[in-house]
Amino acid sequence: MWRRLAQILGLLLCILGWGFVGCTLAMDHWRVAQLGGQGGSSVVVTAWYWSDLWKDCYEDSTALVNCVDFGVLWSVKSHIQAVRGLLIFGLCVGLVATVLTFFGLECTHIGGDQGSNDRMLITASALHLVGCVSDVAAYCLYINRVAAAFLHSKADPSKLSYEIGPPLYLGLVGGFLIVLGCTVHCTTACRVNHPKSTHPVVPFICEKGKKKEALRGQKYICELSKSSYDSRHVYTYKMTSVVNV
Numbered sequence: 265m266w267r268r269l270a271q272i273l274g275l276l277l278c279i280l281g282w283g284f285v286g287c288t289l290a291m292d293h294w295r296v297a298q299l300g301g302q303g304g305s306s307v308v309v310t311a312w313y314w315s316d317l318w319k320d321c322y323e324d325s326t327a328l329v330n331c332v333d334f335g336v337l338w339s340v341k342s343h344i345q346a347v348r349g350l351l352i353f354g355l356c357v358g359l360v361a362t363v364l365t366f367f368g369l370e371c372t373h374i375g376g377d378q379g380s381n382d383r384m385l386i387t388a389s390a391l392h393l394v395g396c397v398s399d400v401a402a403y404c405l406y407i408n409r410v411a412a413a414f415l416h417s418k419a420d421p422s423k424l425s426y427e428i429g430p431p432l433y434l435g436l437v438g439g440f441l442i443v444l445g446c447t448v449h450c451t452t453a454c455r456v457n458h459p460k461s462t463h464p465v466v467p468f469i470c471e472k473g474k475k476k477e478a479l480r481g482q483k484y485i486c487e488l489s490k491s492s493y494d495s496r497h498v499y500t501y502k503m504t505s506v507v508n509v
Contacts, residue, residue: 268371270452271385275365277445278392282358284438285399289351292316293429295410313424316431317348343409350402354395358442361391365449382453389446389453396442403435 297313312323321331334340366372368384410428 267452270448271369274445274448277441278362281438281441281445284434286355288431288435291431294406294431295426296429297424297426317344343405347402347406350398354398357391357395361388361395364388385449385453389449392442392446396439399435400439403432407432
């Protein structure tokens with residue numbers, strides 16, 4: 265029962281993580297810059313410049329937003345295209361991994377026997393990790409560009425000083441949830457494939473008349489004799505019937 269609950273929990277964590285990553289594609293304010301907002305007058309004028317993967321926008325203190333959409337695909341900056349491609353690739357791989365995870369769960373009874381389910385679950389976890397690495401690489405690339413522009417703006421005050429926005433934090437949290445779900449799935453699969461032996465194997469000998477024979481290639485049905493344990497710590501049985509395997 266605990267294994268099924270752990271697998272369901274891992275699936276929910278992976279789905280929640282991919283949901284966070286998918287939401288970041290449509291969210292605004294990937295990078296934000298603020299101008300104004302200084303006191304000392306009766307009217308405080310503030311303006312925000314923010315960007316996402318699809319447009320650059322300007323917003324003033326009256327909540328009026330003006331946006332300029334990015335042009336055609338080949339006119340977008342190279343790092344924006346790379347971030348888009350990595351995120352979309354990660355989402356596609358995550359979708360395939362989620363389907364395989366659903367088939368590999370023990371409670372669904374779709375993947376086959378227990379060994380097939382475990383192999384499918386491990387394969388799905390590997391795909392989840394590949395997609396997660398792709399998404400985290402996209403976020404790190406964008407953060408690197410924002411950090412580089414921030415350092416340049418400190419050297420040149422005429423440039424805008426951008427900071428990273430909430431979608432990047434949300435995407436990194438989603439990546440952490442995906443890794444956590446994969447860890448739970450791999451733990452449940454490896455726990456079954458390598459169980460701990462709780463009953464040690466004790467060799468025993470069956471008597472066939474006056475001749476003793478060990479169990480090699482045949483199945484012996486034995487009954488316990490009067491002297492069940494000798495001085496050499498070997499169980500002794502009396503054979504009643506023999507069944508060839």
